[in-house]
Amino acid sequence: MTVVGVTIIPIMVQKYQSPVRVYKHPFELVMAAYERRFPTCHLIPMFVASDVVDEETSEDGSTNRIERRCALDVDAPRLLKRIAGVDYVYFIQKNTLNRKERTLHIESHNETFSNRVIIHETCCYSVHPENEDWTCFEQTASLDIKSFFGFESTVEKIAMKQYASSIKKGKEIIEYYLKELEDEGITHVPRWTPSSLSLPLPRPTSLSSPPVLPKLAITPAVSIPLAAEAKDDKLDADYIKRYLGDLTPLQESCLIRLRKWLQETHKGKIPKDEHILRFLRARDFNMDKAREILCQSLTWRKQHQVDYLLETWSSPQVLQDYYTGGWHHHDRDGRPLYILRLGQMDTKGLVRALGEESLLRHVRNTTSNVRPVSVWITVDLEGLNMRHLWRPGVKALLRIIEVVEANYPETLGRLLILRAPRVFPVLWTLVSPFIDENTRKKFLIYAGNDYQGPGGLVDYIDKEIIPDFLGGECMCEVPEGGLVPKSMYRTAEELENEDVRLWTETIYQSASIFKGAPHELLIEIIDASSVITWDFDVCKGDVVFNIYHSKRAPQAPRKDPLGAHGITSPGGNNVQLIDKSWTLGQDYSMVESPLTCKEGESVQGSHITRWPGFYILQWKFHNMPACSATNLPRVDDVLATLQVSSHKCKVMYYTEVLGSEDFRLLFSVQSTPVLSLTTPSSSSSSSCSVFFL
Structure with a gap:
């Protein structure tokens, strides 16, 4: 019997999901080993007893249902046991063994203190999807501590301790009994057949060679961060x-649950497991915080087309000549080494010649090369002086730090700051608050030439690859920098226009949605059977997505001057088209069922137009349903209401109109599954059709 313990937030149900364990033995043999765990198991000292309270077998013998009452001696303080008034905690376990389908489903819940603590666990043994001679084990559980005599935190810690100690033994216990069966000569148990009950018990046979698995289905998709199917x-x-x-x-549970959530909400565009894990580590495995920054990063990657930068953008010549950073061999552990000669960089000149956005794009282009491995960075500060504290330059540096911290967490192995001058503490005071605490712990700062002795650079980098300007013999190709000629400076107006161009150089548009002020997009269709496609991310809040049709054109786009509660709508990103005097069903009609989209979701879809005319895509603020007067509000509803209390949502979207032939051709080329693609038979009967680009 497994006891489940997970991190608890008061009055909140916490869930756990384990990875799949694989036993390289047939299902029937694993079941024989599993049954040896009862009525007690000496390998689990806390599992002291179990009694069968009910058992039922189907007529053909293929299905067996058994219910047990299990006693656990929880390792809890004597004072707590005395206050609770119990020595043992009792659980009810219900097992359903289907010999025909070769599955065992286990459900268990606590009987003791069920009005104060609710523990629910489900487990499943099944045949490996690609090797019928292997067995898989999966487990999910939840824990809800409502109240426990004021010892809720203590109970949580006890449950976590018990779980952590028992989960590690789970696989070992099955392996132990499998070995015991082998020692007894039982190495094969025949599969169930309708007549197997009348056959004599199987004779022990010799252990056969382990099966060879050509490829394992239970492995993660190997994919680029935003293009995985x-x-x-x-x-x-x-x-x-x-x-x-x-x-x-x-x-493990946090990784699996966040990965599953991304699969459900981002329609196939999910990062690699290593990438997800970095965001979890950056937030100390706080699921909510990790999910928030990961969703923001995915939106950022899409908006700035980061995954295509290597193909679509090349650094200006001034950056190639005067940006004093570049890759240089590897450290002693084989991790890529990036060298930045910040003291030799003319930050003011680069900003005046290129603009802040170009510097950011160069950083994005550089970090796009970073594989999911730790990177070493060596920053040489020789030459750093007060001119580097020029305010626009510091502002650009802070933005670069912010971008890297938000979108490439836990990619830094170590950062060595060498030859730090007296002015460095001033710069450090400015930038350190923007660097995550876990990242700051990876900084090593050396003043003067202290880095050349023991405990310095040679402890981390092979002597033969230390750059010549750091006292080594290796020629480094990182540019030496120097002052950017003033003749290359641009005017303030030119820099502003360039920054705006780079910022808006994306196929996606952003829009704000306020309570009472939806954002609407007009699409005119001339040929019936055209296909309207869309791809949008919900960056903030929850929205409702609608599609309407009208035979007449709406009036000129109306920008909402004031959102709800007098909030000024940002210029140009909130447009309303449907006049308040229009009547649904007369002036315009709904052609797709409303689609509620949660914060962080990525939605792709299409609609085949049945009539020519004007189609309006609408993103509307999602109002939470009012709580019933006779029922207490659910915790999830209360938290969701608090979350959207700002009455403002934000989406980033892209739309395109394709001819029906072009759409079919695109679908054929992409070879992607269409979930549904039907022409609506009435104005409101169809649902949003989803496809993958």
Whole structure:
């Protein structure tokens, strides 16, 4: 019997999901080993007893249902047991063994203190999807501590401790009994057949050679961060340990749950597991915080087309000549080494010649090369002086730090700051508040030539690759920098126009949605059977997406001057088209069922137009349903209401109109599954059709 313990937020249900464990043994043999855990198991000292309270077998013997009452001696302080008035905690476990389908489903819940603590666990043993001689084990659980005599935090810690100690033994216990069966000569149990009950018990046979698996289905998709096709695969425990490192059971749960959430909300455009794990580590495995910054980063990547920068953008010549940063070999552990000669960089000249946005794009282009491995950065500050504290230059540096921290967390292995001058503390005071605490711990700062001795640069980088300007013998190709000629400076107006051009150089547009002020987009259709496609991200708040049709054109776009509660709508990103005097069903009609989209979701879809005319795509503020007067509000509703209390939402969207032939051709070329693509038979009967680009 497994006891589940997870991190608890008071009055909130916490969930746990384990990775898939694989036993390289047939299902029937694993079941024989599993049954040896009852009525007690000496490998789990806390599992002291179990009694069968009910059992039922189908007529053909293929299905067996058994219910047990299990007693656990929880390792809790004697004072707490005395206050609670119990020595043992009792659980009810219901097992359903289907020999025909080769599955075992287990459900368990606590009987003791069920009015104060609710523990619910489901487990499943099943046949491996690609090797019928292997067995998979999956587990999910939830824990809800409502109240416990004021010891809620203590109960949480006890449950977590018990769970952490027992989860590690889960696989070992099955392996132990499998070995015990082997020692007894039982190495094969025949599969169930309709006549198997009348057959004598199987004779022990010799152990056969282990099956060879050509490829394992339970492995994560290997994909680029935003172009992966959604797969319903599951993470395997062995894969996690081999490729992602040792994680605690709770950390594994966070990774799996966040990955599953992304699969459900981002329609196949999910990052690699290593990428997700970095965001979790950056927020100490706080699911909500990690999900928030990861969604913001995915939106940022899409808006700035980061995954295509290497193909679509090249650095201006002035950056190639005067930007004093570049890659230089690897450290002793094989991690890429990036050298930045900040003291030799004319930050003022670069900003005056290029603008802040060009510098940011260069950083995006550089970081696009970063693989999911830790990177070493060496910053040489020789030459740093007060001219580097020029305010626009510092502002650009802070934006660069902000971009890297928000979108490339936990990619820094170590940062060595060498030859720090007296002015450095001033610069550090300005930039350090913008650097995450976990990242600051990776900084090593050396003043003067202290880095050349023991404990310095040679401890991390092989002597033969130390750059010549740092006292080594290796020629480094990083530009030496120097002052950018003033003849290359641009006027303030030119810089502003360039920054605006780079900022808006994207196929996506952004819009703000206020309570009472939706954002609407007009699309005129001349040929019936055209296809309107869309792709949008909900960056903030929850919205409702609608599509309407009208035979007559709306009036000129109306910008909402004041949002709800007198909030000024940002210029140009909130447009309303449907006149308040229009009547739904007369002046215009709904052609798709409303689609509610949650914050962080990425939505792609299409609509085949049935009539020519004017189509209006609308993003509307989602009002939370009012709580019933006779029922207490649910915690989720209360939290969601607080979350959207600002009465403002934000979306980033892209739309395109394709001819029906072009759309079919695009679908054929992409070879992607269409979930639904039907012409609506009435004005409001169809749902949003989703496809993957």
